[in-house]
Amino acid sequence: MEAMGEPKSQERYEDELRSAGMRITRPRKTILKILAEGEGHPDAMTIFHRASEIDASVSLSTVYRTMKVLEDRGAIQRHVFEGGPSRFEPAGGRHHDHLIDTETGEVIEFRSDKIEALQEEIARSRGYEIVSHRLELYVRKIRGRKR
Amino acid sequence: MEAMGEPKSQERYEDELRSAGMRITRPRKTILKILAEGEGHPDAMTIFHRASEIDASVSLSTVYRTMKVLEDRGAIQRHVFEGGPSRFEPAGGRHHDHLIDTETGEVIEFRSDKIEALQEEIARSRGYEIVSHRLELYVRKIRGRKR
C-alpha cells in the first residue's frame, strides 16, 4: 500500500548517479545507504549524523552537495516545511502532498485527485497553468475515542 | 470584489498596536504607512527601501522587529514562498491561498471551499485535525488565444 515516497535501493541510487557520469565515492556510498534505509523525511543534519556513525569522516558539506546532485538529477525531492530546514525524500513515485504532525514533526504523504483537479481548474480560470504546487496540512493528532 | 488580503488603513494598524500597549514611534508610523499603501506582498527589504524614502533613518532591524510584532498581534501574515524571503500581507480577511506567478513573482489570492473541505476530510480520515495549512500554486501565464 506504500507507494508514493517509495524508498529506493542503494544500488538504484548509485545507478542514477553513475548513469549521469558521476563517481561513486566512499562518502556518497554512505549517504546513499542512509537514504536507502528510507527512515522518514530526514534533513541534512540528520543524514549527516546517521552517516557519521558509519563513516565519521563524511562532512556536512558533502551531504549537502550530494543532496543537491541527487535533486538536480531528479533522484530525490526537497521539501521546506514551515520554519524548518530542507527535508528530503526519494523521488519518482507519484506526486503527493503532505500532512505534517506539528507535535512530532512526522510527515505523512497523501494525494487527492479531486484537489489536484480543483487546483488545475483554479489556475486555468485565472489564465495560468500550474508549474508546480505544494499543499501542506499542519496537523495535530485527535486524541480521545473519536474511533 | 477585493476582500481577502484587504489592506488596512495606517490608523487601523496604529490602533492595533496601541491597544496592545505598544508605542507608536516615528519608524513604526513610517512602516505602517507603507503597509497601508498595500502594494502587493512585500518582503522586509522592499518595505525597508520604501520606508527609507520617507525616513532614511529607519533601520532594517526595525522593519523586521515591527513585522514580528505585527505578526504576533495577528495584524499581518507572513508567507514564505519557494526559496524566497518572507513576504507580508495584512491579516484579518478570510483565509485564502496563493497563486505565485513564477515569472513575475506576483501573488494572486484565491480560495476554494471545496478544497478546504477536502483537506479537512483528508486530515480527519487519518485521525488528525488541521492546525493550519498552506496551498501554493506556482504558475505561468498562459499566452496565446486561449481566451
Place this chain on the structure above:
DNA sequence: TTTCTTATTGCAAATGATTTGCACTTGCAT
C-alpha cells in the same frame, strides 16, 4: 596494476535572511 586526469572531498570562510546585545533615544503616563 600503475599512471594520470579531474571529479570529489574536508575544512574554513562566505552567504543571505533574520535575530539579538547593547548603549543610546524617545514615547507618553504622571
Place this chain on the structure above:
DNA sequence: ATGCAAGTGCAAATCATTTGCAATAAGAAA
C-alpha cells in the same frame, strides 16, 4: 516638564546552506 521602560540603530551573532581551495581519490587509459 519628567522619568523610565519601550523602542531604536548598529554591529555582531545565528542558522541553514553554499563555496573557495588545496589535498585526495575514482576509474579510464596504458
